[in-house]
Amino acid sequence: MKHKIVGKQKNSKLCFVCGMKNDLGLKAHFYATEGQELIALFKPCEEHQSYPGRLHGGVASAVLDETIGRAILNKYDTEVWGVTIELNVKFKKPIPLNEELKVVGRITKENNRIFEGTGEIYLQNGETAATAYGKYFKVPLERIADFDPEENEWKIIEKEDDPDEIEI
Numbered sequence: 001m002k003h004k005i006v007g008k009q010k011n012s013k014l015c016f017v018c019g020m021k022n023d024l025g026l027k028a029h030f031y032a033t034e035g036q037e038l039i040a041l042f043k044p045c046e047e048h049q050s051y052p053g054r055l056h057g058g059v060a061s062a063v064l065d066e067t068i069g070r071a072i073l074n075k076y077d078t079e080v081w082g083v084t085i086e087l088n089v090k091f092k093k094p095i096p097l098n099e100e101l102k103v104v105g106r107i108t109k110e111n112n113r114i115f116e117g118t119g120e121i122y123l124q125n126g127e128t129a130a131t132a133y134g135k136y137f138k139v140p141l142e143r144i145a146d147f148d149p150e151e152n153e154w155k156i157i158e159k160e161d162d163p164d165e166i167e168i
C-alpha cells in the first residue's frame, strides 16, 4: 500500500533515535502520512546488533516507542508531548542490519491525560518484524526536559531523497 507523505517532523541533536549528531544513534527520519500515521525510516548498523547480524530488541523497541510517541504530533498544530508509561513489544522476525527499515505508528486512543498507540517495523520484503503497543502520559515539554530548541537543534532536516510517498 502506498502512503502519501504530507509533512516531515523535526529531528533533534542527540536523541538516540532521532539525533542527527548522535554518532551511535539511529538517525531516523519521520514522515507524516495523509492517513494520520507516522512513518520512520532508518538503517541500523553493526553497533545496533544483539546477536551478530541481528538488530537488538531494545533498539527495535526504542524506535517503535518514539514512532508511536511522535504520532501525536501529527494531530495538532501545537506540539503535544508525552512520556512513555507502558510499552509492549512482540518480536516476530529477526531484524537485519544495514538495510533500510520502515516503522509505522499511529494514535489509537486519547484523553486529556493519556494517549495510546500501536506501531510495527516492516522488513524490506514487506513482512512485519515487530509490533508494539504504547501508552504515554501527556506532559508539557518544560516538565520533561530543560529544552532549548536552538541548543537541541530541534528542526526539520530536509534530505534530497525525502519521499513523496512510501510503499509498505
Ligand SMILES: CCCCCCCCCCCCCC(=O)SCCNC(=O)CCNC(=O)[C@H](O)C(C)(C)COP(=O)(O)OP(=O)(O)OC[C@H]1O[C@@H](n2cnc3c(N)ncnc32)[C@H](O)[C@@H]1OP(=O)(O)O
Pocket: 012, 015, 018, 065, 066, 067, 069, 070, 082, 083, 084, 085, 086, 137, 139, 147, 152, 154
Ligand atoms: C524535544 C526533542 C526531543 C527529541 C525527542 C522527541 C521524541 C518524542 C518521543 C516520545 C517517545 C519517547 C518517550 C520516552 O522515552 S519518555 C522516557 C521514559 N518514560 C519516563 O521517563 C516516564 C517516567 N514516569 C514519570 O515521569 C511519571 O510517572 C509520570 C510523569 C508519568 C506521572 O507522574 P506524576 O507525578 O506527574 O503523576 P502521578 O504519579 O501522580 O500519576 C498521575 C496519574 O497517572 C497514573 N500513572 C502514573 N504512572 C503510570 C504508569 N506507569 N502506568 C499507568 N498509570 C500511571 C497514576 O496512577 C495517576 O493516576 P490517578 O491516580 O490520578 O488516576
